Amino acid sequence: MTNDCLTFRDLTLGYNSHPAIHHLNGVVRKGSLTAVVGANGSGKSTLMKGIVGVLKPMEGGVLRMPGVRTAYLPQQSELDRSFPARVVDLVSLGLWPKRGMLGRYTKEDRESVGKALMAVGLGGFEKRPIDTLSGGQLQRTLFARVLLQDADLILLDEPFNAVDAKTVGDLIQLIKRWHGEERTIMVVVHDLDLVRQNFPETLLLARQPVAWGDTKETLRPENLLKARRFHEAWEENAPWCEPDDHDHGHEHAHDHHAHAHDHHHDHGSGPRAA
Amino acid sequence: MDFLYGLFIAPFADFAFMQRALFGSLMLSLGACPVGVFLMLRRMSLSGDAMAHAILPGAAAGFLLYGLEILPMTIGGLIAGIIVALGAGAVSRFTIQREDASMAAFYLISLAVGVLMVSIRGSSVDLMHVLFGTVLALNNEALILIGGIVVVTLVSLGIFWRALVAECLDPLFLRSVSRMGSPVHFIFLGLVVLNLVGGFQALGTLLSVGLMMLPAAAARFWSVRVEPMCVLAVLIGFASCIAGLLLSYHASLPSGPAIILSAGVVYFCSILFGTRGVLRARIVHHRHRTA
Numbered sequence: 001m002t003n004d005c006l007t008f009r010d011l012t013l014g015y016n017s018h019p020a021i022h023h024l025n026g027v028v029r030k031g032s033l034t035a036v037v038g039a040n041g042s043g044k045s046t047l048m049k050g051i052v053g054v055l056k057p058m059e060g061g062v063l064r065m066p067g068v069r070t071a072y073l074p075q076q077s078e079l080d081r082s083f084p085a086r087v088v089d090l091v092s093l094g095l096w097p098k099r100g101m102l103g104r105y106t107k108e109d110r111e112s113v114g115k116a117l118m119a120v121g122l123g124g125f126e127k128r129p130i131d132t133l134s135g136g137q138l139q140r141t142l143f144a145r146v147l148l149q150d151a152d153l154i155l156l157d158e159p160f161n162a163v164d165a166k167t168v169g170d171l172i173q174l175i176k177r178w179h180g181e182e183r184t185i186m187v188v189v190h191d192l193d194l195v196r197q198n199f200p201e202t203l204l205l206a207r208q209p210v211a212w213g214d215t216k217e218t219l220r221p222e223n224l225l226k227a228r229r230f231h232e233a234w235e236e237n238a239p240w241c242e243p244d245d246h247d248h249g250h251e252h253a254h255d256h257h258a259h260a261h262d263h264h265h266d267h268g269s270g271p272r273a274a
Numbered sequence: 275m276d277f278l279y280g281l282f283i284a285p286f287a288d289f290a291f292m293q294r295a296l297f298g299s300l301m302l303s304l305g306a307c308p309v310g311v312f313l314m315l316r317r318m319s320l321s322g323d324a325m326a327h328a329i330l331p332g333a334a335a336g337f338l339l340y341g342l343e344i345l346p347m348t349i350g351g352l353i354a355g356i357i358v359a360l361g362a363g364a365v366s367r368f369t370i371q372r373e374d375a376s377m378a379a380f381y382l383i384s385l386a387v388g389v390l391m392v393s394i395r396g397s398s399v400d401l402m403h404v405l406f407g408t409v410l411a412l413n414n415e416a417l418i419l420i421g422g423i424v425v426v427t428l429v430s431l432g433i434f435w436r437a438l439v440a441e442c443l444d445p446l447f448l449r450s451v452s453r454m455g456s457p458v459h460f461i462f463l464g465l466v467v468l469n470l471v472g473g474f475q476a477l478g479t480l481l482s483v484g485l486m487m488l489p490a491a492a493a494r495f496w497s498v499r500v501e502p503m504c505v506l507a508v509l510i511g512f513a514s515c516i517a518g519l520l521l522s523y524h525a526s527l528p529s530g531p532a533i534i535l536s537a538g539v540v541y542f543c544s545i546l547f548g549t550r551g552v553l554r555a556r557i558v559h560h561r562h563r564t565a
Contacts (some may be wrong), residue, residue, distance in 0.1 A: 020387040052450050070450065071527050082316055085443055089438055096451045101437050129498045149451070 005184040010060030013050040020046040022207045031182040034193040038205035044188045048157045071151035075158045081131050088126040094148030116144040135162040156187045157219040206230030285523040293453030297410040303511030306462050306469040308504040310490035311465035326379035326483040328358035343418045355467035407478030409529040416475045423472035477530040482536035492541040495548025510540050
């Protein structure tokens with residue numbers, strides 16, 4: 001149990017009684033680096049929101065390891081770019097978990113802001129107003145903020161959008177550094193080559209998990225085909241999901257941690273290949 | 275020298291009511307202008323106006339029950355304002371309706387109730403008084419009230435500054451690291467109501483929002499950071515109050531509109547000459563650097 005950073009228990013998330021994540025079970029191991037892949041509308045961002053707690057589950061829940069600090073980089077930021085702030089002001093928000101609402105920023109804090117900006121290749125950008133940044137620069141600024149949050153669990157939702165190839169390389173290095181520091185990382189990515197090269201584990205979603213585990217296994221052609229057949233649209237008249245109506249024949253457990261926990265429900269255990 | 279003294283100093287040196295008016299309006303600027311900056315940055319500039327209207331039934335109820343007394347009218351206005359702010363805020367937070375629509379609905383209902391209540395008893399002179407106020411008749415009670423409101427406003431801004439900036443700049447981020455998002459929004463709305471109520475004895479319910487918004491809107495043209503913008507807004511507020519009171523004294527004009535119009539002049543000058551204003555954007559950009 002001590003090794004499970006996140007435990008999904010029969011987690012159903014969605015909008016207007018239509019599920020976007022349907023009865024997800026499984027465990028994200030502490031210190032793991034997982035890519036979350038799937039078609040548009042397959043529930044990737046919804047899962048992220050559910051983990052952060054911005055979206056309340058319709059059923060089931062997410063158990064976080066006690067005391068875990070979370071950093072979340074959303075796909076669609078609600079950032080107001082017209083707000084009169086400088087890069088350094090935006091990045092300094094990442095000090096919130098450490099300093100809270102009232103704590104003073106110390107000299108070390110200011111130095112760490114500078115270091116975080118250097119790490120994403122934005123050294124010297126401190127004083128720039130945020131409305132003068134390009135899309136990619138803004139994305140890197142937000143990465144610097146995540147860096148500063150010093151979180152144990154890092155959730156990145158399509159972080160490589162609008163970012164050039166060189167910078168993607170830099171950011172991947174940063175993610176690998178976090179991985180080396182035993183942080184738990186989940187990243188929503190679309191580029192499967194990038195996933196194969198850099199992410200040890202992958203969760204392939206199509207509302208339900210199609211496959212979850214070792215990247216090479218998960219991204220096998222038959223799994224990808226299965227995921228591609230996934231029907232994105234809601235069906236207005238879809239039957240109501242009754243208890244025990246789903247999740248039969250999923251005894252195939254996730255490789256390394258299905259044994260680590262006991263479940264009090266009927267939905268099988270561990271992520272599995274369906 | 276005597277001419278200048280007569281123009282700028284004598285009105286305040288010679289008349290106690292002018293001193294009170296100056297003191298009261300300067301205090302008002304100190305609290306209302308920073309609140310106005312955040313109101314503007316949250317794109318809620320017109321919400322301030324709506325809130326000012328929403329206060330009316332509360333003030334009218336106080337007026338109906340106790341006559342033209344500052345305290346009951348203030349407390350009434352405060353209650354009405356808070357009901358509308360909380361109601362509109364709650365509807366926008368918990369339903370799909372945006373805050374502009376819910377605010378419009380709540381304030382219109384409130385305004386209609388207010389006009390109805392004033393017309394039940396008062397004459398149109400009374401209504402004029404509630405709507406337009408008079409800074410020249412600030413009594414001790416009113417000054418103490420304004421002083422209290424300023425202290426509460428500045429202390430709250432000091433405490434919640436970081437949360438307020440985060441809530442304006444990146445609300446989703448704030449929600450992911452803290453539960454302060456919703457509380458800080460309602461605290462802020464409370465400050466808006468408080469400052470509008472503080473201003474309505476001096477400037478009237480309709481114009482008290484002017485001292486909040488116009489200096490803030492003018493300061494936007496001069497700064498790219500929040501802190502200097504707030505300081506500048508307060509200074510513009512101070513200048514407008516002094517200029518407005520002198521104008522009203524020398525030209526025998528009503529003081530409220532004179533103060534707000536002075537702020538309006540600063541606003542128009544800022545549009546033209548501000549560092550982020552029209553002229554600068556048109557002229558200076560003919561030259562550019564190599565990188």
